[in-house]
Amino acid sequence: MRVLVVGAGAVGGYFGGRLAQKGADVTFLVRERRQKQLQSNGLIIHSVKGDTQLPVKTIVAGDTSGPYDLVILTTKAYHLNEVLPTITPYIGENSTVLPLLNGIAHFDMLKEYYGEERILGGLCFIESTLNPKGEIEHYSTHHRVIYGEFNGLKSERIEQIENLFSDANLDAVASENIKNDIWKKYIFISAMAGMTCLMRSSIGPILQSPSGPELYERLLHEICSIGKYQEKTMDEDVWEQTMDRVNSLSHGMKSSMLRDMEKGLPIETEHFHGTLLRLAPKDLDTPLLQTIYSTLSIYQAAQKS
Ligand SMILES: NC(=O)C1=CN([C@@H]2O[C@H](COP(=O)(O)OP(=O)(O)OC[C@H]3O[C@@H](n4cnc5c(N)ncnc54)[C@H](OP(=O)(O)O)[C@@H]3O)[C@@H](O)[C@H]2O)C=CC1
Numbered sequence: 412m413r414v415l416v417v418g419a420g421a422v423g424g425y426f427g428g429r430l431a432q433k434g435a436d437v438t439f440l441v442r443e444r445r446q447k448q449l450q451s452n453g454l455i456i457h458s459v460k461g462d463t464q465l466p467v468k469t470i471v472a473g474d475t476s477g478p479y480d481l482v483i484l485t486t487k488a489y490h491l492n493e494v495l496p497t498i499t500p501y502i503g504e505n506s507t508v509l510p511l512l513n514g515i516a517h518f519d520m521l522k523e524y525y526g527e528e529r530i531l532g533g534l535c536f537i538e539s540t541l542n543p544k545g546e547i548e549h550y551s552t553h554h555r556v557i558y559g560e561f562n563g564l565k566s567e568r569i570e571q572i573e574n575l576f577s578d579a580n581l582d583a584v585a586s587e588n589i590k591n592d593i594w595k596k597y598i599f600i601s602a603m604a605g606m607t608c609l610m611r612s613s614i615g616p617i618l619q620s621p622s623g624p625e626l627y628e629r630l631l632h633e634i635c636s637i638g639k640y641q642e643k644t645m646d647e648d649v650w651e652q653t654m655d656r657v658n659s660l661s662h663g664m665k666s667s668m669l670r671d672m673e674k675g676l677p678i679e680t681e682h683f684h685g686t687l688l689r690l691a692p693k694d695l696d697t698p699l700l701q702t703i704y705s706t707l708s709i710y711q712a713a714q715k716s
Pocket residue numbers: 417418419420421422423440441442443444445485486487488490493494497511512513535536537538539540541666667679
């Protein structure tokens with residue numbers, strides 16, 4: 412199976428690197444600066460699951476290559492307008508696109524762009540970032556990819572992807588209700604990114620602060636109401652499940668959005684919080700979500716000016 416990983420950042424570099432490490436046929440579509448980095452040093456991962464440094468194949472937009480059987484999309488949401496047209500030449504009649512971005516809004520965009528039949532549902536759990544040298548730093552022990560057909564079926568291509576991921580140094584799970592899983596991750600990350608960025612802190616100090624737990628719980632109620640309104644198969648106890656996950660996080664855990672803010676980079680608040688507000692039922696009160704969206708939009712606007 413020929414795999415194209417679009418972006419070699421914290422997520423793409425990690426999961427693509429783990430596939431390359433197992434000997435899969437992986438190529439990274441990157442921009443020129445990243446290509447030079449990867450050509451001179453190889454792909455470097457520092458991880459509790461095992462460090463690695465390995466040569467990887469790269470192309471830049473416009474290079475002749477492909478088509479690829481599987482395109483794993485791992486850019487930020489705000490890169491998509493620029494990146495999607497550059498992928499088209501590498502997509503053939505039988506190519507499948509597996510996005511690992513957080514959020515939900517990109518799925519409609521991808522279905523419209525490449526055709527609904529090509530798009531799988533996907534998400535990941537990993538806490539990783541690029542250090543100033545372009546090396547991947549993987550923090551907590553999670554490194555899980557979840558993927559599936561939107562109709563829940565175990566198709567031939569799901570079996571092929573299962574083979575691709577098997578024996579690689581990562582966890583991969585084929586889901587029978589991927590839309591529900593995507594929404595649960597979206598609920599979890601919108602609240603976690605929102606709170607950690609609003610308070611500019613990892614999770615532990617927030618949960619130990621005077622009103623932190625109460626604010627977290629209220630925000631999560633707002634977000635779960637939107638999730639239940641939009642995703643009819645959403646678990647009744649999604650709020651409890653998400654709070655259990657939050658309470659089990661390590662003290663120092665940060666969202667990737669906070670790590671990006673700390674580096675002065677753009678953030679995905681439009682894709683996370685802006686989209687949630689647009690999808691909310693008209694009569695739902697969302698003061699905390701609006702506070703987070705407004706606060707982070709001010710940061711975001713300052714990045715552009
Ligand atoms: N990091 C994490 O812990 C997690 C992140 N996520 C989600 O995964 C997604 C990716 O996040 P993350 O990996 O952290 O982001 P990064 O910023 O680390 O990586 C994104 C990569 O996309 C590349 N890119 C952007 N535009 C193009 C282009 N036109 N062509 C080729 N490559 C391009 C960037 O390359 P360049 O170097 O050229 O800028 C960058 O390396 C986001 O939706 C995020 O929310 C989900 C779970 C965990």
